[in-house]
Amino acid sequence: MTHSIILSPSVRLWLLLPLLLLAPAAQATPYLPTSGDQVIEVLPGGGGARQLERLRTALRAQPQDLALATSLARRYIALARSDTDPRYLGYAQAALQPWWALAAPPLEVRMLRATLLQSTHHFDAALKDLDAIIAIAPQHAQAWLTRATVLTVRGEYAKASASCARLSSLASELISITCIANIGSLSGRAAHSEQLLEKTLQRSASVTTPELQVWVLTLLAEMATRRGAASVAEERFQAALALDPNDSYLLGAYADLLLDQERPLEVVKLVKEHARIDALLLRQALALQQIPGSGVTLAALTKELSDRFNAALQRGDTVHQREQARFELQLHNAPKAALALAQKNWAVQKEAADVRIYLEAALKAKGDAGPVLNWIKTSGLEDVAVNKLVQQLKAGA
Amino acid sequence: MMRRFLRFPSIVLALLLGCLSLPAQAHKPSDSYLKLSVAEQTIAGQWDIALRDLDYAIGLDRNGDGRLTWDEIRSHHQDIAGYALQRLTLATGAGACAVTAGEQLIAQHTDGAYSVLRFQAHCPDPVDMLEIGYRLFADLDAQHKGLVQIQHGDNTSTAIFSPEQAQQSIALRNPGKLSQFGAYVLHGIWHIWIGFDHILFLLSLLLPAVLVAATGHPSESLKASFFDVLKVVTAFTLAHSITLTLASLSPLSLPSRTIESLIAASVVLAALNNIVPLFRGRRPSVAFVFGLIHGFGFASVLADLGLPRDALAISLFGFNLGVEIGQLAIVAVFLPLAFLLRRSWFYGQLLTKGSALIMLLASVWLVERAFDIRLMPV
Numbered sequence: 103m104t105h106s107i108i109l110s111p112s113v114r115l116w117l118l119l120p121l122l123l124l125a126p127a128a129q130a131t132p133y134l135p136t137s138g139d140q141v142i143e144v145l146p147g148g149g150g151a152r153q154l155e156r157l158r159t160a161l162r163a164q165p166q167d168l169a170l171a172t173s174l175a176r177r178y179i180a181l182a183r184s185d186t187d188p189r190y191l192g193y194a195q196a197a198l199q200p201w202w203a204l205a206a207p208p209l210e211v212r213m214l215r216a217t218l219l220q221s222t223h224h225f226d227a228a229l230k231d232l233d234a235i236i237a238i239a240p241q242h243a244q245a246w247l248t249r250a251t252v253l254t255v256r257g258e259y260a261k262a263s264a265s266c267a268r269l270s271s272l273a274s275e276l277i278s279i280t281c282i283a284n285i286g287s288l289s290g291r292a293a294h295s296e297q298l299l300e301k302t303l304q305r306s307a308s309v310t311t312p313e314l315q316v317w318v319l320t321l322l323a324e325m326a327t328r329r330g331a332a333s334v335a336e337e338r339f340q341a342a343l344a345l346d347p348n349d350s351y352l353l354g355a356y357a358d359l360l361l362d363q364e365r366p367l368e369v370v371k372l373v374k375e376h377a378r379i380d381a382l383l384l385r386q387a388l389a390l391q392q393i394p395g396s397g398v399t400l401a402a403l404t405k406e407l408s409d410r411f412n413a414a415l416q417r418g419d420t421v422h423q424r425e426q427a428r429f430e431l432q433l434h435n436a437p438k439a440a441l442a443l444a445q446k447n448w449a450v451q452k453e454a455a456d457v458r459i460y461l462e463a464a465l466k467a468k469g470d471a472g473p474v475l476n477w478i479k480t481s482g483l484e485d486v487a488v489n490k491l492v493q494q495l496k497a498g499a
Numbered sequence: 500m501m502r503r504f505l506r507f508p509s510i511v512l513a514l515l516l517g518c519l520s521l522p523a524q525a526h527k528p529s530d531s532y533l534k535l536s537v538a539e540q541t542i543a544g545q546w547d548i549a550l551r552d553l554d555y556a557i558g559l560d561r562n563g564d565g566r567l568t569w570d571e572i573r574s575h576h577q578d579i580a581g582y583a584l585q586r587l588t589l590a591t592g593a594g595a596c597a598v599t600a601g602e603q604l605i606a607q608h609t610d611g612a613y614s615v616l617r618f619q620a621h622c623p624d625p626v627d628m629l630e631i632g633y634r635l636f637a638d639l640d641a642q643h644k645g646l647v648q649i650q651h652g653d654n655t656s657t658a659i660f661s662p663e664q665a666q667q668s669i670a671l672r673n674p675g676k677l678s679q680f681g682a683y684v685l686h687g688i689w690h691i692w693i694g695f696d697h698i699l700f701l702l703s704l705l706l707p708a709v710l711v712a713a714t715g716h717p718s719e720s721l722k723a724s725f726f727d728v729l730k731v732v733t734a735f736t737l738a739h740s741i742t743l744t745l746a747s748l749s750p751l752s753l754p755s756r757t758i759e760s761l762i763a764a765s766v767v768l769a770a771l772n773n774i775v776p777l778f779r780g781r782r783p784s785v786a787f788v789f790g791l792i793h794g795f796g797f798a799s800v801l802a803d804l805g806l807p808r809d810a811l812a813i814s815l816f817g818f819n820l821g822v823e824i825g826q827l828a829i830v831a832v833f834l835p836l837a838f839l840l841r842r843s844w845f846y847g848q849l850l851t852k853g854s855a856l857i858m859l860l861a862s863v864w865l866v867e868r869a870f871d872i873r874l875m876p877v
Contacts, residue, residue: 130532130547132604132615138570142605143550143612145565187526189551192642199641222642378526410525410609417530417644418659 146187154178161197171197172210179217186350186379191218209235213245220252223421223450228252236268243272250281257452257481259289276306280318287325288454290482296325312345319345320352327359328454330486335359350379357385358455362487366392380410381425387433404433423447427459437467448474454485461491471495525609529643531635532608533587537651537671542596542620547606547613548583548635556639557582569605572614576603579614588632589620596622626651630668633660680817687821690800691829696762696864697793698829699857703769704731704786705833706850709841717841724841727782728834732826734783738790739797740819746798747815758795760868765789766861773854797822 135142157174164170175194182190195218201207207215216231229252235245246268253262266281279302286295303310303318310318323338339356346352353373360369369389376382387403390396411426424447431440441463448460457474464471475492477483532547550567554560559567559575572579580600589596601617629649636643645660651671658667691697708727709718718724769785772778778785801818840846863874 130606130608130613132545132547132606134604135569138568138573140569141566142569142572143554143567145551145554145560145567147565185526188528188642189526189640192528192640193555195641196639199638202641378524380525380527383525406609410527413525413527413530413609416646416659417528419528 146185154181158197166200168201168208168210171200172214175214179214179221182221184348186376188221191221194218206234209239209242213242213248216245216248220248222419225252225256225450240268241272243269243277246272247277247281250285254285254288255451255453257477259285259481274306274309276302276310276314276318280314280321284321287321287328288481288483290484292325292329292484296322296329299325316342316346316349316352320349320355323359324355324454327355328485328487332359332363348376350376350382354381354385357382357389361385361388361392364392366390380407380422383407383410384425384429384433388428391432407433420446420450423450424456424459427463431459431463431466437463438469441467441469452477454483454488457483457485457488458491461488461495465491465495465498468498524611527610529636529640531643531645532613533633533645533647535589535629535647535649537626537629537649539625540622542589542622542626542629544598544616544618544620546583546587546616546618547608548579548616549608549610550612550614551610552636552640552643553579553582553614556636567612572605579603580616580618583616583635584618586634586637588630589622590630590632591622591624591626592628592630593623596620596626627671628668629671630666631658631660632666634662634665637662637665680813683814683817684821684824686801687818687823688825688828689821690797690818691822691825694796696766696861697796697826699861700762700766700769700789700793701732701735701826701829702833703766703773703854703857704735704782705830706773706837706854707782708834709837709846710850718838721838724838725834728830730783731786732830734787735790735793736823736826738787739794739822742791742794743797743801743819743822744815746795747801748811753795755799756868756871758792758799760865761792762789762796763861763864763868765792767858767865770854770857770861773850774858 154174154177157170157177161167161170161174175197178190178194178197182188182194194214195202198207198211198214201211202215204211206212212231212235216228216235219225219228219231229249232245232249232252235242236249239245246265250262250265250269253259253265262285263282266278266285269278269281279299283295283299283302286292286298299318299322303315303322307315319338319342323335323342326332326335326338336356336359339352339359342349342352343356353376357369357373360366360372366389369385370393373382373386373389377386383403384407387400387407390400390403407429411422411429414422414426423443427440427443427447430436430443434440440459444456444460444463447456457478460474461471463469464474475495478488478492529549529552531549531552534545536543550559550572553575554567557575557578559571559579561571561574580603584598584600587598589598598618598620601619603617604615606613606615631647633645633647635645641662643661647658647660649656649658649669649671654671656669656671658669660667705728708731709724710716711718711723718727768777769789772782772785797818801815837846866872867874
């Protein structure tokens with residue numbers, strides 16, 4: 103009789119983990135598969151992209167067909183959003199190829215171009231297109247809304263508010279109030295804005311779409327987070343998740359709240375199916391950091407994230423600088439690198455999360471937080487996490 | 500601090516974390532990774548292209564189940580090679596390189612499995628400027644990028660291709676303008692240092708600088724000697740710079756045997772002048788005339804080194820500067836010493852017997868060079 107070491111299932115899993123996780127890390131070494139039946143790649147499922155095959159074939163036959171091209175581009179953009187998969191943005195842009203480089207493409211193309219440009223953080227170019235659209239078509243609600251969103255992300259609140267104001271006669275009450283309340287909540291009118299938005303949502307609950315509700319609930323949850331009302335925030339995140347469990351922005355924001363409350367197991371549960379999305383894989387790694395004994399798994403995830411950021415760097419992408427700064431600060435423990443990234447990111451966008459990572463990096467790196475501290479003063483940002491960092495920076499100075 | 504997760508039994512934790520080991524492939528924009536190793540006329544290529552992108556372009560999933568097996572991929576190898584290589588052009592100044600597809604493997608990148616296409620390219624001449632045309636997926640995915648890495652000897656260069664930047668020329672022998680400049684400065688210094696004929700010519704002309712031309716008595720002021728040296732050196736420099744530049748930038752060239760013989764002759768004359776005054780106050784003019792000949796000598800050295808086409812002017816200037824630096828170093832040592840020793844017995848001996856020795860040596864060179872024979876060992 104042979105003696106075999108009997109392992110409990112959980113211990114076996116633990117032993118297997120490093121092997122399973124290191125497989126993708128042994129990257130880019132070419133190999134010859136051993137068997138013909140071996141599944142090498144699983145194509146993006148759900149049939150989302152496949153449904154578009156017919157449209158794509160039709161467009162290939164008539165690439166100049168504007169209606170066909172814009173409709174395909176719109177559907178690819180929707181797919182890019184729902185799957186958080188940037189490849190579809192490239193497909194959308196390709197569908198618009200005949201008009202893409204024109205100085206003044208048809209209005210529909212211009213709107214889609216602005217959408218694609220802002221999703222790759224080319225905010226200047228996007229704003230140029232949006233300004234052109236509203237100059238020609240002042241009734242274009244989508245253009246005003248996208249313009250307000252881009253300006254809000256850039257922290258240009260006065261201009262953003264003006265854009266929102268134009269929406270009031272063009273879009274539903276909920277949309278225009280959401281637009282304005284979001285800005286207000288970031289610029290010195292937090293309490294009032296949150297109440298206004300909450301009331302407006304309750305009033306319009308019967309007429310709104312789930313997508314819009316998820317958007318509003320996410321913003322409301324973030325507002326509650328900023329004033330330190332974690333349980334209210336959590337309720338709202340949960341309500342939003344019930345409507346759309348796969349919204350990656352929502353998942354990220356909720357995960358951050360849970361991370362702040364040191365509830366890592368819930369974070370892992372929340373995001374573990376979304377490891378394809380860099381921002382959510384980052385949250386997963388940050389959660390593991392709070393769990394004792396997850397060293398091997400954490401190391402593998404850190405390596406994976408590092409590979410992904412390197413891949414983005416190689417192609418010259420800067421879309422993930424905020425996440426990368428967090429990665430450098432918290433997982434690589436490299437505050438100087440984190441601060442450099444946070445500064446670059448700050449030049450592009452100025453959301454509350456951008457403020458926070460900048461201050462955190464500056465605090466650890468003992469670097470200069472002056473520009474952001476000034477900005478907090480002038481913008482009137484109210485955020486308990488940010489306030490705490492400001493106090494720490496002042497105490498250290 | 501109270502940590503809530505400690506309440507979870509460890510088995511739950513293990514199971515929860517166990518689920519993380521599912522393949523975590525990133526969602527990222529499309530890239531391909533093209534590695535080119537250049538050796539003379541041949542290029543070995545390895546091109547990693549995402550299977551997902553290839554499926555989108557040419558359809559690899561024959562049974563439409565969303566899962567690509569090795570058999571499905573393998574059966575499309577010819578299509579993949581044909582599709583990809585049609586969208587890549589490699590060329591040198593002399594024309595296109597002929598590309599032959601090799602084996603295909605699989606590699607794992609952050610966003611999934613890639614087909615690894617190996618190929619060989621034969622170019623019409625040794626590659627020093629590689630022109631790459633990259634159009635893979637340009638019509639399908641406007642945000643696709645080709646990340647190209649070129650290895651050539653110890654150097655690696657990289658380039659990013661996109662539909663907007665589909666055509667790029669990459670210089671392979673490109674050590675950078677500044678280091679190239681520096682290298683030519685060193686060549687210049689080195690050449691004057693090992694060029695005894697140039698040094699002896701200059702020294703022969705400079706020996707009388709610490710004496711008064713009209714009388715042959717030691718000069719009274721360092722200033723007068725300094726200006727004398729300055730005039731001679733400037734004339735020499737000006738002259739050889741002119742011919743060096745002319746000869747390097749134009750097809751103008753004289754037979755090197757003639758030049759080398761004339762240089763030897765110039766040394767003989769310069770040394771003779773110290774024994775039998777021939778030029779007296781016209782030493783700067785003599786320095787200029789013979790400087791023209793020495794310039795041709797420098798030019799032939801530079802021609803042997805080869806001037807890089809893309810950095811012609813800067814290399815020429817660097818070489819010239821190097822020659823001047825070497826020359827000034829010699830002068831900087833010579834002048835103070837000569838001035839201090841000008842009244843000594845030794846200096847008189849150096850001027851006459853030393854010059855005679857130089858004459859003798861240069862005469863041997865002259866005969867050797869003029870008749871292409873060897874009189875001295877070495």
